[in-house]
Amino acid sequence: MAEIKNSEELLKIITAQAIGDKCFDHLLGWIQPGMTENEVADEIEAYMLAQGAEGLSFPTIVVSGTRGEEIHGEPSDKKIEIGDFVTIDMGCVYQGYCGDMTRTFAIGAPTAEMAEVYDIVLEAQLAGLEVIKAGAKCFDVDKVARDIIEDAGYGEYYIHGTGHGVGTEVHEPPYLNTRTDEVLASGMAVTCEPGIYIPGKFGVRIEDLAIVTDFGIINATSSPKELIIL
Numbered sequence: 001m002a003e004i005k006n007s008e009e010l011l012k013i014i015t016a017q018a019i020g021d022k023c024f025d026h027l028l029g030w031i032q033p034g035m036t037e038n039e040v041a042d043e044i045e046a047y048m049l050a051q052g053a054e055g056l057s058f059p060t061i062v063v064s065g066t067r068g069e070e071i072h073g074e075p076s077d078k079k080i081e082i083g084d085f086v087t088i089d090m091g092c093v094y095q096g097y098c099g100d101m102t103r104t105f106a107i108g109a110p111t112a113e114m115a116e117v118y119d120i121v122l123e124a125q126l127a128g129l130e131v132i133k134a135g136a137k138c139f140d141v142d143k144v145a146r147d148i149i150e151d152a153g154y155g156e157y158y159i160h161g162t163g164h165g166v167g168t169e170v171h172e173p174p175y176l177n178t179r180t181d182e183v184l185a186s187g188m189a190v191t192c193e194p195g196i197y198i199p200g201k202f203g204v205r206i207e208d209l210a211i212v213t214d215f216g217i218i219n220a221t222s223s224p225k226e227l228i229i230l
């Protein structure tokens with residue numbers, strides 16, 4: 001059962017995620033308006049490799065401004081500007097196991113709409129984490145997060161599942177989406193990553209990686225989630 005990890009495997013996942021957290025902390029002091037998304041993605045790769053990662057879990061996503069609507073957007077030569085939301089979705093491989101995390105933050109003051117949407121995504125993400133536990137059904141976790149976004153009127157802009165398993169592959173079962181009735185069990189590592197993507201405007205996603213145990217979850221992600229304004 002690749003979905004259920006032993007403690008050695010979980011420690012590798014936790015270590016990979018800790019490298020991601022360290023990288024994010026570094027980025028907050030490093031990013032400046034005028035840098036391109038590609039420059040940021042290159043820095044992420046170099047930093048994580050220097051911290052002991054053996055590679056990337058997946059090509060790093062760095063999207064800013066209106067490009068934030070692209071949920072799997074490749075970084076581009078677009079410059080990061082004041083007024084942008086920047087979404088970074090990244091992870092590295094450590095001893096064969098993947099990390100995966102996403103943060104969105106603001107460069108300069110966000111609009112009221114940006115701040116409102118950020119708060120809704122954060123509320124959905126925290127609520128989703130709250131119900132991830134051994135014995136919970138995957139689609140029930142998705143529903144808790146999705147209901148918050150739908151009730152806030154942004155349901156049409158939440159266009160992907162709430163999470164997925166992580167291991168030697170960055171996307172593996174179990175899948176936390178509207179359709180999967182699989183039951184979560186101790187030893188699984190799953191993401192919780194709701195988002196809202198408004199075409200032509202901006203996107204927000206917040207993703208943590210949770211380890212399911214017999215006594216609740218261990219959130220392997222420690223990067224801050226309150227709205228960061230650089």
Ligand SMILES: [Mn+2]
Binds near residue numbers: 191
């Ligand atoms: Mn993910």
